[in-house]
Amino acid sequence: xxxxxxxxxxxxxxxxxxxxxxxxLDETPLDFLSSANAFKTKAxxxxxxxxxxxxxxxxxxxxxDNDPFDYTYRTDVTFYVPASFPxxxxxxxxxxxSIPTRNxxxxxxxxxxxxxxxxxxxxxxxxxADQTLFEARGKFFRAYAYSxxxxxxxxxxxxxxxxxxxxxxxxxxxxxxVYAQCIEDLVFAAxxxxxxxxxxxxxxxxxxxxxLLAELYCTTGQYTEAxxxxxxxxxxxxxxxxxxRFGSRSTETPGDVYWDMFxxxxxxxxxxxxxxxxxxxxxxxxxxxxxxTALSWPSGDLYSLERIHPGxxxxxxxxxxxxxxxxxxxxxxxxxxxGFMSPSMYFIDNAYQSDYNNDIRNANHNFxxxxxxxxxxxxxxxxxFDFHNMPANTTGTGGxxxxxxxxxxxxxxxxxxxxxxYNPPANLLDANQSFPYRLKGVAGGTYRDEYLFRLAETxxxxxxxxxxxxxxxxxxxxxxxxxxxxxASAVAAGNVTLNYILDERMREFGVEExxxxxxxxxxxxxxxIIMCNPFYAASADTKYNLWPIPQSEIERNNQAVLExxxxx
Numbered sequence: 001x002x003x004x005x006x007x008x009x010x011x012x013x014x015x016x017x018x019x020x021x022x023x024x025l026d027e028t029p030l031d032f033l034s035s036a037n038a039f040k041t042k043a044x045x046x047x048x049x050x051x052x053x054x055x056x057x058x059x060x061x062x063x064x065d066n067d068p069f070d071y072t073y074r075t076d077v078t079f080y081v082p083a084s085f086p087x088x089x090x091x092x093x094x095x096x097x098s099i100p101t102r103n104x105x106x107x108x109x110x111x112x113x114x115x116x117x118x119x120x121x122x123x124x125x126x127x128x129a130d131q132t133l134f135e136a137r138g139k140f141f142r143a144y145a146y147s148x149x150x151x152x153x154x155x156x157x158x159x160x161x162x163x164x165x166x167x168x169x170x171x172x173x174x175x176x177x178v179y180a181q182c183i184e185d186l187v188f189a190a191x192x193x194x195x196x197x198x199x200x201x202x203x204x205x206x207x208x209x210x211x212l213l214a215e216l217y218c219t220t221g222q223y224t225e226a227x228x229x230x231x232x233x234x235x236x237x238x239x240x241x242x243x244x245r246f247g248s249r250s251t252e253t254p255g256d257v258y259w260d261m262f263x264x265x266x267x268x269x270x271x272x273x274x275x276x277x278x279x280x281x282x283x284x285x286x287x288x289x290x291x292x293t294a295l296s297w298p299s300g301d302l303y304s305l306e307r308i309h310p311g312x313x314x315x316x317x318x319x320x321x322x323x324x325x326x327x328x329x330x331x332x333x334x335x336x337x338x339g340f341m342s343p344s345m346y347f348i349d350n351a352y353q354s355d356y357n358n359d360i361r362n363a364n365h366n367f368x369x370x371x372x373x374x375x376x377x378x379x380x381x382x383x384x385f386d387f388h389n390m391p392a393n394t395t396g397t398g399g400x401x402x403x404x405x406x407x408x409x410x411x412x413x414x415x416x417x418x419x420x421x422y423n424p425p426a427n428l429l430d431a432n433q434s435f436p437y438r439l440k441g442v443a444g445g446t447y448r449d450e451y452l453f454r455l456a457e458t459x460x461x462x463x464x465x466x467x468x469x470x471x472x473x474x475x476x477x478x479x480x481x482x483x484x485x486x487x488a489s490a491v492a493a494g495n496v497t498l499n500y501i502l503d504e505r506m507r508e509f510g511v512e513e514x515x516x517x518x519x520x521x522x523x524x525x526x527x528x529i530i531m532c533n534p535f536y537a538a539s540a541d542t543k544y545n546l547w548p549i550p551q552s553e554i555e556r557n558n559q560a561v562l563e564x565x566x567x568x
Contacts, residue, residue, distance in 0.1 A: 039120035065304035226465035307444030310337025543567030
């Protein structure tokens with residue numbers, strides 16, 4: 001017993017002596033991550049570039065059900081139909097408005113991430129080949145972000161290195177200096193990114209860089225260079241306009257090749273589509289996939305085009321009786337539309353001109369103007385409801401009397417590229433199928449991959465460049481390649497103008513296009529609003545060809561002057 005007590009006492013003495021040593025408490029981590037060692041391996045840089053893809057997808061499509069439509073509302077293509085008239089453009093484009101502020105911050109966020117990648121490459125452990133590849137990737141994203149800023153704001157501060165300390169003395173570069181930097185970055189990217197067949201679906205390639213180069217060259221009046229860049233993309237043997245039916249629903253009627261382009265699963269090269277140059281990936285119900293069918297809007301994990309674009313046909317009544325089932329995955333309901341983003345009257349009535357009946361892009365299954373009455377309890381069940389010739393005693397949201405041919409929140413024409421008629425994701429179908437294809441309340445997303453660049457646009461960019469070179473015959477030839485796919489009549493060289501090309505972009509892309517960028521880069525926002533969209537024309541001003549520099553940026557930049565744009 002005495003021996004046991006001695007052993008215990010000895011143990012306490014040993015523990016006591018070691019506990020008094022400070023080194024006993026020192027932590028020796030086996031591994032850790034910090035800003036100093038985060039960018040070393042190829043895996044580190046891959047993770048950061050993947051985040052750049054995420055930022056791009058979020059900004060343009062999924063951040064919520066409002067911000068991505070900064071590039072579609074307030075243009076010649078669409079308007080916000082529930083808004084009071086005239087809209088408050090003075091407030092919406094104010095230096096203190098959230099619109100310029102959130103765009104400024106978002107695109108500089110992408111630039112910051114890209115600059116971090118570029119600045120850390122020299123100290124990485126990557127091979128020389130991998131360093132070049134990631135430099136090309138970083139410069140592509142930086143060029144894309146800076147070009148958006150320059151389109152919207154004009155000249156902006158050029159930051160080309162990682163910022164590691166507070167800085168409040170920024171000054172604006174000129175717009176041309178920003179464009180020159182974008183072109184320099186894209187020339188490097190085009191020379192060093194892999195070919196389009198060597199990348200995965202959704203990954204940037206040398207052709208994506210060439211397409212964006214063509215856009216920048218057109219914008220800066222370098223038309224010879226724009227033609228050359230676009231021609232690289234058009235002449236690549238691995239690209240082609242889709243001219244025959246293809247993909248997951250190619251045997252269905254009504255339908256055509258244009259309709260097939262926008263069906264779920266048909267956007268990528270892996271599906272046989274050779275027209276997509278850069279396709280933003282949306283994966284249903286995958287973590288990080290940005291297409292969660294269990295989450296309703298505004299989730300930040302969903303592209304809400306289906307919710308925003310079609311009308312709220314739930315509210316349409318004829319002689320007091322509801323005309324349509326809603327929400328339903330059919331042409332009449334458009335999914336779960338809530339009636340926010342109507343096409344402009346010009347887009348509805350004037351854009352297709354003499355090709356109104358033969359241009360497949362204007363066919364009713366692509367651009368719905370005639371709706372089938374789907375409520376079986378209505379006396380007019382299964383009859384046509386023509387937007388331009390509504391039945392007498394038709395009312396809409398709030399019981400307002402509707403006028404034929406005039407958009408209301410309840411009903412207006414919409415493009416079916418926003419939705420998936422008769423084929424929604426299966427788990428969006430309501431268990432209570434009281435009417436065909438009834439959707440759950442969480443519906444409202446556009447659950448497919450989204451084109452950012454496609455070859456039809458490359459043709460129209462080259463047409464823009466040819467027109468800039470005063471070669472309208474060559475411009476017409478490129479436009480007619482796009483028009484021929486849609487069974488539209490050929491345009492004569494003498495009728496090709498920049499406005500005609502903008503009309504053709506409207507016909508080809510509609511709500512697919514981030515239209516604000518196109519109008520702003522060309523300095524045509526004001527002219528096209530006056531010409532095409534009377535909803536905004538009443539409060540339009542030439543100063544809105546540039547957005548204001550956010551006032552918050554001007555005030556926090558207290559060691560230098562960040563000059564405001566004229567008129568603000």
